[in-house]
Amino acid sequence: MIILAKILVGLIALEHLYIMYMEMFAWETLGKKTFKGALPDALFGPTKSMAANQGVYNGFLAAGLLWSLLIEDPQWRIYIAQFFLACVVVAGVYGSLTASKKIFFVQALPAIIALLVVCFSA
Known part of the structure; x- marks a missing residue:
């Protein structure tokens, strides 16, 4: 169960690294594809800096999740995750x-599943 928890935490971290990349560096290309229909095309340029700001936060989430995988103390690893x-x-x-x-x-939903697995792996 511990290995599954680490895999899920790693996958959630990778997802947030991808979101960070999209929001910070590819908002007008990848972001436009991802949010097609949710935002008019004309808004992607004017919202580029706002999306980049959101990307920073997603990067922090990814960093925290990756950090949790590097902590040696099992109890603290679980707390941080x-x-x-x-x-x-x-x-x-x-x-x-x-x-x-x-x-x-x-x-x-993926984070809820990972959280439950982490909790039950303790």
Whole structure:
């Protein structure tokens, strides 16, 4: 169960690295493809700096999750992973309520599953 927890935490971290990249460096290309229909094409240019700011936060989430994988003390590793996964869940739920329901399934649900696995691996 511990190995599965680490794999899931790693996958969630990779997802947030991808989101960070998209929001910070590829908002007008990859972002436009990802959010097709959710935002008019004309808004991607003017919202580029706002998206980049969001990307920084996603980068922090990824960094925290990756950090949790490097902690040797098993109890602290779990605490840190739980904290950052809970942050991802909150961000995903908020995003699904305010932006797109799809965010729940792409961001919050995988983090909820990973959080449950981490909790049961303790």
